[in-house]
Amino acid sequence: MIDAALIENCADQSLKPAIVERFVEAVGSADPLSVTVRSGDRLILVPKARARVEAMEIIRRHVVNSVVRVGITQYPASFAFNGTIDPEPDILDTCDNLRMGTTMFAKILRIVAKWYGSSLDKDVLPEVFEDAVHAWKTGEFEGAKVFRAQVDAYAETAVDDAVEGTPDEAHGLQTEPVATDENSVGSEIRIDLSRINGPAR
Template sequence: MIDAALIQKCADPALKPAIVKRFIAEAGASDPLTVTVRSGDRVVLVPKPPTPDDAMDLMRQYVGKAVVRVGITQYPAGFGISDPSELRPDLVDACENIRMGSALFGKVYRIVTKWYGNAVDEAFDDAIYAWKTGYFDGKPVFSEPDPGEVKLAVPTEASSDAAAAGESNFAATAPEDDHAVDVDPNAAGIRVDLSAIGGRAP
């Protein structure tokens, strides 16, 4: 659990602390040295960096080759840079990571809310999904322009249940998400009829 005082001190003032708290709870990490690496749909298992220098080395190893998220907000480490040498140590500083991450998430949340047309709980769920995938409405959301002043809904525990379960509005899907995925594999219909296997021939 992230200290509320740290959020109050470091978060983007354009976002209410309750939004930042929920954002970190849904999409972030408790350890500022957390580095997550994804290649396509796969999570690459990497050693937990014990020091900020080790975290920086790990990021430099993978940025440009995979999707790298870092710190309390799981900020996209490669965003806004063209070379791994441009990575900054403040990515693994708790306060700076919250500042940068909450500012970028605020833009994502405004983009999604504007798409909905008004402040609704579903917009937060989709903003979380867009943050995790990097896409909204088929476009790379981090590089989209900020729509500016948009009223944002303050999410409640209940409103974020869908995001916690990995569900989202269709508009937040990345371009490669062409097929629906069953949330509960046990509730899926039969794809191949195997009932005749082992049966006696007539």
């Protein structure tokens, strides 16, 4: 289980701890030096990095021509690199990786939630999280490249988790309308993802 202090200090503040835990559990790695490389549907075997310098060398070697995922959230490395120059913040740093990963995942949750609409049946809501996790793993949702999608192309969605406790204590979802600025486009919804039941796919 991911450390509570790490979540508090490093995770995107729009995601509450239970959601961060479920996200990392579903998509991440316990090893901050973990590097996964794919070319199309093919997993490319790379040596396990024992030090940061080794992990960075693997990333540099593959980031231009392959899909490279890094660290505890398996963050897509191409969004942190400019060519082969080491990125700042450090995607191999546990805190930086969690911050970047949860910020990106919060955006994906907004995209998925918008697709489902603002009037959501509570029985359907667990699919919002599951579809967001699937989108994180594949990079796509309903034909959209979610990592490159602009947030302002979708109605802003505040992703909340109002229930304290562990993800295993969660068991459902709720939505409520959120007031929008009169000059904004579209409507906002507030999603409580704290009580998601069932494992993410």
